[in-house]
Amino acid sequence: MQLTLIVEFHKALADLTRIRILALLKQGPLHGQAIAGKLSLTPPTITHHMSRLRDVGLIKERRDKNTIYFSLNENVLESCATAILSIGKGEKNMDMSVTAEEREAIINNFFSADGKLKTIPAQRKKRLVVLSHLVKGLEFGKIYSEKEISDYLRSYHPDYATLRRELIIHQFMYRKDGRYEMNPPELWSQG
Amino acid sequence: MQLTLIVEFHKALADLTRIRILALLKQGPLHGQAIAGKLSLTPPTITHHMSRLRDVGLIKERRDKNTIYFSLNENVLESCATAILSIGKGEKNMDMSVTAEEREAIINNFFSADGKLKTIPAQRKKRLVVLSHLVKGLEFGKIYSEKEISDYLRSYHPDYATLRRELIIHQFMYRKDGRYEMNPPELWSQG
């Protein structure tokens, strides 16, 4: 995981109000005004903090009529919180860098002649190469609907749901409200 | 752990320079000017950052003549980094229960025919199933050395360090002074 991503995560938690919000959301989903009430703050302030938390992927949301229920993405919380424990060390055992030759070999190996993805690699390094290859078929800066992303991925492999989730987990894409957008390459788990 | 303490810790890590310093100190002790040189910053700036890190207990120091060697307090780093995972443990909406069928499907999915772990699941529920499966290969009541645990885990997956840490975080095992012991199942994050 990149250092800047680790920094952004810790910035998101470097505020008492946001830590309080996380503690509340640990108990279960809450809507904005409920959070504002519990913390004695105004709704705009909560909006501000939720978007800080959302920016690093910590927040899931569900809409019901006019009310948005926010909840905590525990997976992201855990993986980001423990990322700092692996910096500088994990690189020894898990070298995620690949040469251009390796990359080409992996892509040739996992994609068939007609461009379809034969299987989703189980090995992390290979999976990252495959994911970065897939994401390069999208347009940077464009906002996609979930259906568009699913259709695009399905054109490569039937298990589009796994691919879609992996693109998010490994920060190739950013998701918000069912809208998908490519992340800049410096956020990717691997170039 | 108090919320304000958690905030102070994350503030300490909410800066790229300090994260870089931590990454350097992971490799071993360094003195101030060496850090300044590696990061192309001036000594006063390093003094400033070291005192921020020291304030939350992340830094140990040893003096040799005029030179102070800074090193990382890994215990503090780990306990503070994971503190956020335990706040507000209300467990209202954290349904981690899985049926026997789900459990079997997850295990079949993530372990290959020869028993190796193909990947460490990103999804929390699945990760917990995998971890509980791994810990069941150990003997209850027996005290293990760190090397024994690492060797055992490496026989499943090369990233044994992550697995070992996850076993501790999720209360499958208890660690003290480099000795490891299985926790009773009622402490596990999931049966």
Place this chain on the structure above:
DNA sequence: TGTCTAATTAGATAATAAACTAATTAATTA
């Protein structure tokens, strides 16, 4: 349509803090 409600955006203020230069302290050694 108009009204209600929840959330967001815009814009302002005040506080925090990262980085620098210059000056100072502290310990060592010639």
Place this chain on the structure above:
DNA sequence: TAATTAATTAGTTTATTATCTAATTAGACA
């Protein structure tokens, strides 16, 4: 004692950000 070296302190500038009020957007529903 004087010179040297590493670290710290003081003070300044600039950038970021937490919070508020006021205004606006978006959806639900009568």
